[in-house]
Amino acid sequence: MSTPIGVPALLWIALLLFSPDGMAAVIQESQVSLNPPWNRIFRGENVTLTCIGNYSLENYPTNWTHNNKTLEVKTSSWDLKNAKPGDSGKYRCQSKDFTMSEPVHLEVISDWLLLQTSVPVVREGQSFLLRCHGWKNLNVYKVIYYKDGKALKYWYENHNLSITNAKREDSGSYWCTGIIQKIPKNSTTLTITIQTDSPSVPSNYYWLQLHIPLLVAILFVVDTGLLISTQQQFRFLLKIKKTRRGKKFTDPQPSSDPRTD
Structure with missing residues (x-):
């Protein structure tokens, strides 16, 4: 029979999920980094874009978009060489098991x-x-x-x-x-x-904040119900055991057959 979680454990779960760090632990978001770190560069310069998030970058493909158009690049890091004004815009990436990153704006200026x-x-x-x-x-x-x-x-x-x-x-x-x-x-x-x-928490995560209190409440009710049910069953078994033990000592013992004269 499983052991109920208990109120302290549920409280810690709630605190973890409600905290910004807890949300980050539940939902992991990719990030785009630039090297050099400037988001404004001259025409003809180079910049390296890296998608941060995948723990095994070399094993899984990475999805990239430029101004919401999917790029053919599938590596976690790629070089934008000899930049042109047409390369300006929003870059986003998504690595395996992570959500799409927030956009990084790159400006190519003459x-x-x-x-x-x-x-x-x-x-x-x-x-x-x-x-x-x-x-x-x-x-x-x-x-x-x-x-x-x-x-x-x-x-x-x-x-x-x-x-x-x-x-x-x-x-x-x-x-x-x-x-x-x-x-x-x-x-x-x-x-x-x-x-x-x-x-602020991204808008597409608001539903979590609305449903987490309900989930915690349901877990608490179920956990409490299991605890009460387990205690009642335990007491009932003890009562049966005591009753059987009492009958064992109070029932008359069978007497031996009387001797014939």
Whole structure:
């Protein structure tokens, strides 16, 4: 006979399923990473896209989409070489036993100067990096980083700008200016968003949050019923055993045949 789970175990199950980490453990989502990590690159540059999620990447095929169109690529990692503006758009992947990833937006730009970021959407308290990048890796001098029309930082030689412990006021429009081959150049603007609210559960997982309390309640009722039923059966068996034992001691013993005179 199986042993009931009990209230503490059910409580831990509920906490596990309701927590964000518990949800991640139940539903595993693929992720797309870029190397180099910039999601804005120049025309003609290369970038490697990797689908993270499969524990045995070399054994199972990976599904890729570009702007919701399925690609022929089936490897977990592939190189996008000599990028063209037509390669811009949303990339998603799905590895075995994992759900489809959230889209990663890649921009392929034709320009002289490009402001790049390690991540366009940042959680409050995290850090992000800005890079003022010249076409074909040309040297950029007298670099100035701007935010919402105000200068943030100036370097005679080009350096990356690091924003640590990001706050809500760090959200805004960024761009940079610099000198390339003795000619002043401006980058296009880049919007950085600092999220302050807690990470939300994807909408297609809301049904889990609605059904988990019901499942836990059903498990609790069934478990309690099994426990009560087991106790009642145990008491009933003990009662029968005691009754039989009592009868054994109280029933008259058969007497031997009387001797004849």
